[in-house]
Amino acid sequence: MTTTATGLPPDDPEGRPGPQQQPPSAPRRPETEDSPAADSFALDELPTPKGASRTLLGSLLAPQRRRVRAVAVLLLLQQAAVQAGPLLVAYALDRAVPALRAGDHGPLIAVAVAAVLCAGASGGLQFGFIQLSARVSQEVLLDLRGRIFRHAQALSLDFHERYTSGRLISRATTDVESLRELLEEGLQELVTIILSTVYITATLVYLDWGFGAAALVSAVPLALLVRSFRHRSHRVYSAKSTAMAGVIVKFTETLNGIRPVQAFRRERPNDTAFARLNHEHARINGDTFLEMARYVVLSRLAANTAVAAIVLWGAYRVATGGLALGVLAAGVLYLRRLYDPIDRLGMFLNAYESAAASLQKIAGLLARRPGVPEPGAPATLPAVAPGRPGREAVFRGVRFAYRTGGEVLPRFDLTLAAGTTVAVVGATGAGKSTLAKLLARFYDPTEGQVLLDGVDLRALSTTTLRRGVVMVTQEAFLFSGTVADNIALGRPDATREEIEHAAKAIGAHDFIAALPDGYDTDVRKRGGRISAGQRQLVGFARALLADPAVLILDEATSSLDIPGERAVQRAMTTVLRGRTALVIAHRLSTVDIADRVLVMADGRIVEDGPPAHLIADRGRFAELHQAWRDSVG
C-alpha cells in the first residue's frame, strides 16, 4: 500500500493556463485523445518552445564555462602542433636539403628537432584535452539526468499516464547518451575539423595564392553536400529517438504488467508487437547508415576530383617554372589533409543531429510546467486548537474534467467537518477517486476551490500540504529498502521508537518482528516478501506516523481472509481516529464505522447523511447496504 504524501506538484502540460486564471464562464474545453495535443504524446513530439534546445544546452554548459575555455585553448595549441608537419616538410625540401648540399647541417637538425617537439606537444596536449573535456561532459550529463528525474517527479499523474515511464527512461538513458557522444567525441571532431581547415587554408594561401583560392572554390560543392546531409539526417535521427522510445515503452509496459501478461498468455502477441517495434527501430537505424554512406561517397568523389585538378594545375606550373617543387609537395600534402576530415565531418554531423534530436525531446519534456504549481508566496494554515481533531475540508463550487475526457464532476459544494470519517460509496467510475484526488491536490479543480481550514490548497506549499493531507492508495507499493524505511516514508525524521510505536498501534509489530531481520528486513530480498494484508498494515503505519490532519484512504478492493480483514479493520480504526478522513469504501464494516456516507453516481453526490439515516431512507445506499449484508451472510 502506498502512502502518498500530497502536494507533489503535478504538471499541466502544453502550458495551458491554470484553472485559477480561467474565467469561470469559460470552462476548459476537454481534450480528447484525437486532439493535436493528445497526438503529440502518441507521436512522442511534445511541443518544444523555439530555441529551447539551445537554451538548455547553454544552461548546462554555463557552470562549465572556464573548463570549456581551457578545452578550446588546449585544442588550439594541439592543432598548431599537428599542422606544423607539412610546413616543416616544405622547409626541409626547399631550404634544409640545399643547405645540406652546401655542407650546412644546421637547418636539417633544426627541422628534426622541431618535428620531435611538435609530436611530443601534440600528444601531451591531446591527453590534457581528453581529460578535461571528459570532465565537462560528465558534469553536464550528471546535471541533465538529475534535471530529468526531478522534473519527472514534479509532473502530474495525468502527464505520467499519457507519457509513460518508458519514454521517460528513454529520455534519461538513450537520449542523454547521444548527447554524451556529441560532447565527448563529436565536439572534439568539430573543433579539430574547423581549426585544421582554417590552419590549412591559411597555410595554403601563405604558400601560394593560387592553391589557397583553389581550395576555397572546391569547398562550395562540399558545403552544399553537408547542408543536404544535415537536413536529411535530422529527420532520420528524430524518428530514431522516437522508435527507440517505442521499444523501451513496450519493454517496460510488458514487464511492469508481467503478472497479467503471463496470466492471460499475452506472451506471443507481445512478442509480435515487440518484434514490429524492434524492426522499425532497426529500419530507421539502417536509414541513418544509408544517409552516412551517401554522404561519404559523394563527398569523397568531390574531394578527389578537386585534388586531381589542383595537382594537374600545380604540376603544369612547376614545369613552366611558376612554382617550387617543395611548395607543390607541401601543397598536395595539405590538400589531402584538408579533405581528410570530410568523413569525420560526416560522423560529427551524425553525432550532432542525433544529439540535437535527443536534446529537443528532452527540452520538450523539461518545458512541461507542473500543472499543480507551488504558490509564489505560500499561505500558512491556522493553528489547530488544542483538542480539535483534524481540519475542516471544503469543496466550494468545484467542477472537474480530466484533460482527456468530458466533465467527471459537475459543480458541487461539500464540507467535511473536522474529525469526521466520511465514507464514499458508488458504482465503479462514479467519481470517488477523482473526488479524493482533488482533496489530495493531485489535480486542481477546473473551477472552484478546495479549502483546508479556509485556505485554498493552491496557496499551500508542498511541505505544508504534505503534512496536512495524506492519501493512502489502493496499490500495495513498497519501495526498495527496509520495512522501517517504508514506514518512515510518512516522516523521514522519525526515530526507531516512533516507527515501532506506529507499527504496534496498527498491529503490524508482530509480523514485522517475525521477519528475518525484523524492521531491517529488505522488502525486495528473499524472506522480505510480505502479504497483501501486511502491506496494507505497513501503509497504515506509514500514515499514522505521518499524522496528517486529513487522511484519504482508498480502501483496497482485494479481499483478505477473515483474520487479515479484522486486522486491517482494527488498524483502520486506529489510523482514522482523531483526524478528518475521507474513505473510498468497499466494505460494509468500513461504512459502519463512518460518521457520514456520500453516495456517488455519475460524478454527483446523490445521497449524503449518517449511515443509519440513509438506511432508514431506503434509497440507493439502503440497497447497497442490504446487498453487502446478504453477501456477508
Ligand SMILES: Nc1ncnc2c1ncn2[C@@H]1O[C@H](COP(=O)(O)OP(=O)(O)OP(=O)(O)O)[C@@H](O)[C@H]1O
Ligand atoms: N486520468 C484520467 N483521465 C481521464 N479520465 C479519467 C481519468 N481517471 C478517471 N477518469 C474517468 O473519470 C470517471 C471517474 O473515475 P474515478 O476513478 O473517479 O471513479 P471511481 O468512482 O473512483 O471508480 P472505481 O471505484 O472504479 O475506482 C470515469 O469515467 C473515468 O473513466
